[in-house]
Amino acid sequence: MRGAGADRSTSQSLDRGLVLMELIGQRPDGISVTELAAATGTHRTIVTRLLKTLARRDYVVRDQFGQYRLGGRLLELARFVQPQVRAAALPILRVLAERIGATAHLTMADGDEAVALIVVEPTTAPYHVSYRAGTRRPLGRGASGTAILSARPVEEVELPSVAAARARGWALSEGELEKGAIGIAAPLPHPQYANYSTGVVMLTAPESPDEVGRAVIEAAAAIAARVV
Template identity: 40%
Template sequence: MTPSNEPEGGGSQTLERGLAILIELSRHSEGLNTSQVAAATGFHRSIAHRLLVSLHRTGFAARDDDGRYVVGPTVAGLLGDAGPSLRTIAEPVLQRLAQKLDATASLVEAIGTAAVTTVVAEPPTDGPLFWYRRGSRDPLDHGSGGLACLAAGPARLRAGARTGDP
């Protein structure tokens, strides 16, 4: 044990930098791009980029189509008793829905640029089965789950569209 008046030895500079980036992302709900993260933390842009890629890959950061990063869904999982998760609430609802409709019901969440199936409820009989497995990942812009996630999210301008166009 190190006395409180002596500096800590060891540690991981990379971990400390990654945590600093997470803290900075938590302060900006609108998200930050790589250059903004680098400026806010004082890290070189290449260091910020590498750390953001790792944070995104592990779900600690999410990235939108404009390249802005926000705190990702993995962080919520670390909070534990902060309240019931969406999955916990959705599971019994999806079970009832699958039973009532006699069809597969699933929860698909947007995690970064992927649509990830997180809960699956199958019908009690031989009703329509959709072979979604928990953990299935598809690009957000492909397939019904991803498109539903996009439709439920904030409005986005199409690439090349002008403001005011339908």
């Protein structure tokens, strides 16, 4: 298992448990004990014992088919991550979600992944995209991650979508993460929160992507203005 036993000053059991949660987080449809044991190179008995400990504290849950998923305790802890930007973003995201009639989000870059910190669903739209805070996606896929990359210095080799997002001020994705879903996002114009983006995810293409793009840029600017 990654990192296990590499440094005697650290806890091997804790490291193993954290690695298990990372692997479970990458499988929203669930993952079995056997798969986790194979992925980590750890005996099934050890993996089972670690999962029971995590499940007792609701960090993971086991469904009727024996598959493990992340538990609600992680969502509770997520409230305490970056509380300032969360507090600034939440009311603005609520307004954005209702204005566009689509699911709004605040997303943060974590290494080469984009992590959804806040997800706000519209209350009036008959249909909308639904996903959990804490969901991770590759940074180079989807509007939220592309928007974050577009705020970084130009690289010699970069994705065309990143260059396009930088040119117009907002990123667009079509079906990159979910079939049929349209994403529009913009980076937060704030030096301390340059690795953040906000945006919306829609089930159908908007009549005017530019209009939605402007709304998302306004929301990003409003969040940045509220953060000291």
